[in-house]
Amino acid sequence: FSPAAASRAPPPPLSHLSPLSLSSPSRPPSRRTSAPLPSPLPSSLVQPSLSPSLSLSSPLSLAPSLPRSLAPFLSLSLPPSLSLSLSTMTTEISRATDPQAQPLPAEGEAQEGPALEMAEQPPSVKLAKSVTVDAPGEPTVLSLSEVQLGRKTTARSNMSRNSQISRPEGYVPVGQRPSVRLIHSSHHITAEWLTEVYHMRGFLEEGGKVTSCNVKPLGEGEGVMGVLAICTVELENAKPHAPKQFVAKFSPIKTSMPSMLVRAIFGAEAHWYNDMYEEEQGLGRPAAFFVGAKLFHKRWWKRKPVFCMLVEMMPKPLYSRTSGCDNLQHLRLVMQSLASFHARWWNAEKKPPLEWVSSPGRDYFGIMKNALIFAVKKGFPALKTAWGDAYDPVLQMKPLIMQKLKWYMGAVFADPLTLCHGDVHLDNIFFDESFPMGLKMIDFGNIQIAQAGFDVAYFLGQNVEPELRRTCEAELMSIYHETLVRDGVQNYSLEDCWRSYRLNLFRVLINVMYVSYDQFAKDAKKKRGIYADKLSHSDVKLKETYDATNRRMCQALVDAKFDELLRTEGKTMHSVCRALPCCA
Incomplete structure (x- = not known):
């Protein structure tokens, strides 16, 4: 990348460029989400003092490791004569359906219309390891920009973006009453209750239901650090992504732990599953499709806080603390x-x-x-x-x-x-x-x-x-x-x-x-x-x-x-x- 070359070769008009968007496949970018810090990108791309349009020679590697969390905030605009190749771990890529889409509105302008809709429903690529642009001969311009709230922004530090992090769809703060009744133990998991949860999460079509559920306690059931059970369900009129097996985790009803400690330990896990999207947290974790908590009771001296989490089933672990890891x-x-x-x-x-x-x-x-x-x-x-x-x-x-x-x-x-x-x-x-x-x-x-x-x-x-x-x-x-x-x-x-x-x-x-x-x-x-x-x-x-x-x-x-x-x-x-x- 050459800033000097960028100044010598002005970018062509946006009307002559066909857009290609890189985005996370899991969900469209939220209007409330601020762009993660693109640290793996060359510093010349993110310094505010430089032009966002840089002149590229053929061939050229854009970035050694594009993080998946960064993808929703990058837009690559290329002339039709160029070919774009991706070396990826898993790749899904397609061009935007509307090559005449207008740029996103600047700050202060209306944030509605086809441009914003296109940004919220972009094509996708998963975890690109490298991006190579092959130009037919002469230097070519690649435009790279970040988008947040429908406007171009500069890169932000990690902590400055945390206060603007997006909340998951259907977010309910931990401790507030969820729309589905909170249950206290695995004994209360029923097909009727799960039907309510599945409808709340959009797993079922209209008229769909959980026809049966099998609950199998893990270990010896009541444990110092919680009650775990594997739940297997049969569904009727369900959507393809509806989970058919998951783990239910509850805080212990009878425990020697003080209520304050139960609230701290299970509350931390509930917040981690409930408050943010996985890709914004920086560490892989199971998806949780129900998180409910009652932090305080009227008779607080007699009853412990209650937590219920329904979490994605994980594959069998390859190692244990006893065996250790030798790979x-x-x-x-x-x-x-x-x-x-x-x-x-x-x-x-x-x-x-x-x-x-x-x-x-x-x-x-x-x-x-x-x-x-x-x-x-x-x-x-x-x-x-x-x-x-x-x-x-x-x-x-x-x-x-x-x-x-x-x-x-x-x-x-x-x-x-x-x-x-x-x-x-x-x-x-x-x-x-x-x-x-x-x-x-x-x-x-x-x-x-x-x-x-x-x-x-x-x-x-x-x-x-x-x-x-x-x-x-x-x-x-x-x-x-x-x-x-x-x-x-x-x-x-x-x-x-x-x-x-x-x-x-x-x-x-x-x-x-x-x-x-x-x-x-x-x-x-x-x-x-x-x-x-x-x-x-x-x-x-x-x-x-x-x-x-x-x-x-x-x-x-x-x-x-x-x-x-x-x-x-x-x-x-x-x-x-x-x-x-x-x-x-």
Whole structure:
């Protein structure tokens, strides 16, 4: 691309160009949606000071990786004499039906008419890897513009567009009464109730109905973190895209969790499924066609919040936390997906559309840091009680960790922060070539604003065998950093990636410490659960999972030389209240 050449070769009149639109196939662009930041495009295309029309030589590559979320906001205008070829993962492309369509109205003009209708119902292309224009000889002009609210705009930063993000069709805020009655458990799923839901979502033609439904509980039904069931339905007079099998997820009716914690965990997942389109979130996830919640009851001291989510059925997982992942290509794909997700929400703040998300380092004036300090103090002895000598190398670091703990809590929540999944393990990741991003993730109850290294440490520290991790860790971190930079993150070096990863490995261990003193250490003393003389099938699976993840987690901290990081960077800091269990 040559800005100088662009100035020498003025573009031909728009009336001589036949439009070709690139757009997401899932839905037409919303009038409320602002254009995502096209970071993978050459900077010369998005700098406001340059002309939007550039002179191209033959042949020419337009962009190495056009993100699918960017597609609805690009319009390529080419003379009829040119040929356009696309190298894509999956491609659907056709020319606009009306070659005489007028340009979109400028700001202040009427936003009605055939031009706007054409923009809202464009032809489509999925995830173009490259676009090549073959000119017949002399330099040719390609016009590229972004459209938002029917007018041309310049590129926006990630956070400036978040407040204008579009809401899904039929959006109802979490906690408000949906048009269909909210049910409390899988026992209340009936064909009649599902018929109402399917009509609300437009899955049925007039007179259509759900004729039968089969509900099969997952696991043992009532679980600490929710009730899951697989639902299989038979339909009459349904549209082709109506789901015939899905997962129903409910918050637990009987649980020892405080209502505030139920509301926070299930509310976060409900917001993530309900408030935005998947392509605007930057991370593949199942589609949810019903999200209902009752956050408060009149007798709030007796009844817990209620959440009901009907979610797309995922394929069988290829891996588990117990087995680990030994496929390098899939490891690369996870790291690329996490990097794109983190870049999408880089420097995220707790404001719309993320006003509901947890920010442990800043919520309630940072009091959550004290909760983590309490977990560390209680967790060290619990690790020994619950897991024996599995964490002996880490327990040897205890004096140094306790000495630097207050410094650590400041460092691990220092900027830059982003949105993190918070629970990136193999039981929550589903791989499939048909997915637009190659994978989808579930279980967003722990989504939070944190350092990007938290998700990276969670995945590499607990899901990859130490021998394999040592051989590919450097490559995976390089891929992760390259994707961050490609997707627009600036002033964040590969060394910064490594430091955040090393810091957050211990933060992942704090999660293990919490469940160790809150559950497993108590079970070990009373010889119950996974410590009982006779184990149930679910207890055997749980024990195998923790045996595998504990071994990997301990070795990851040792390999990352976490103690060396504390010695070289950590400062000895004490509070005046350091004798209290929640202070360092």
